[in-house]
Amino acid sequence: MNLQTLDRNGSMGIGLMIVFVALILAASISTGVIMKQAEDVSEKGDSVSNGISDSINKRMELTGAWVAGGIDCSAELFQHAGFSGWSVVFDVGDYDRTAMEALGATDNDASSIIVEEGCNIVMYEGENFDGTWEASFGAGNHALSSIEAAGGGNDEISSISVMSFSLVLFLELGPGSPPILVDDISTSTVCGNGDTIGIDYSLIVDSGARLIENTNTLGEDNNIALGEIITDEMTVRVEMAFDQCVPNIGFRMPLDINVNYGAITSYILPISSDEIGYDLMHQPW
Numbered sequence: 526m527n528l529q530t531l532d533r534n535g536s537m538g539i540g541l542m543i544v545f546v547a548l549i550l551a552a553s554i555s556t557g558v559i560m561k562q563a564e565d566v567s568e569k570g571d572s573v574s575n576g577i578s579d580s581i582n583k584r585m586e587l588t589g590a591w592v593a594g595g596i597d598c599s600a601e602l603f604q605h606a607g608f609s610g611w612s613v614v615f616d617v618g619d620y621d622r623t624a625m626e627a628l629g630a631t632d633n634d635a636s637s638i639i640v641e642e643g644c645n646i647v648m649y650e651g652e653n654f655d656g657t658w659e660a661s662f663g664a665g666n667h668a669l670s671s672i673e674a675a676g677g678g679n680d681e682i683s684s685i686s687v688m689s690f691s692l693v694l695f696l697e698l699g700p701g702s703p704p705i706l707v708d709d710i711s712t713s714t715v716c717g718n719g720d721t722i723g724i725d726y727s728l729i730v731d732s733g734a735r736l737i738e739n740t741n742t743l744g745e746d747n748n749i750a751l752g753e754i755i756t757d758e759m760t761v762r763v764e765m766a767f768d769q770c771v772p773n774i775g776f777r778m779p780l781d782i783n784v785n786y787g788a789i790t791s792y793i794l795p796i797s798s799d800e801i802g803y804d805l806m807h808q809p810w
Contacts, residue, residue, distance in 0.1 A: 583787030589695035622652035716770035723769030
């Protein structure tokens with residue numbers, strides 16, 4: 526074997542060694558990248574899992590519901606279909622034909638009505654809350670077309686009831702729920718008002734919410750405000766006023782407690798009485 530052959534073989538050996546080392550380095554780098562990607566996937570999976578868990582567990586539950594006092598509101602009855610002619614304002618109460626006429630209304634001569642927020646009304650064809658038809662409305666401007674769509678008639682109104690009340694709700698975190706920002710908690714209900722669908726929705730911070738100790742979450746003599754946190758040892762008292770959906774006796778009221786980025790808990794509250802203090806959740810229905 527000559528020196529030229531040895532040099533050629535040595536060069537090939539070194540070349541193969543370089544390739545081998547390069548392959549090992551590439552494999553090491555690939556392994557590191559794969560492991561990093563696996564860690565990232567695992568972390569993202571944990572994050573998604575935690576997010577799903579929070580959205581399932583993050584919820585408020587209703588622990589009590591009482592009938593509270595009514596709020597001041599009224600309804601204005603008009604002679605003509607376009608809210609014109611004579612008009613009479615009726616505060617909360619029941620008005621038969623005699624009571625309506627005593628306030629200046631004319632029997633069988635009204636065609637439109639405006640109901641303030643917080644009230645609902647029932648108008649009757651009969652002079653003593655009876656007759657061949659009755660029509661119910663929540664807050665809003667109700668022209669003749671709305672009255673007729675609800676089953677009423679033109680120039681056929683002889684008695685009217687104007688009603689209003691609110692509910693006091695008691696809310697707590699659901700079992701296993703993390704603390705919840707009050708900004709994310711709201712209540713809502715849906716009802717039918719004549720020919721329209723009414724929806725009442727409000728954040729609890731807009732409803733004079735306080736803890737049952739009559740303080741905010743910081744122990745201060747103030748209503749709960751934006752930015753405060755509800756934790757599992759707290760019971761929140763919320764007054765739910767109705768703008769569109771003032772329930773009648775016998776109505777089964779749907780109620781949702783909503784939590785943004787969390788769960789909705791739904792209830793049906795049978796409205797069996799409008800007596801102040803009546804317990805809607807612990808009654809023999």
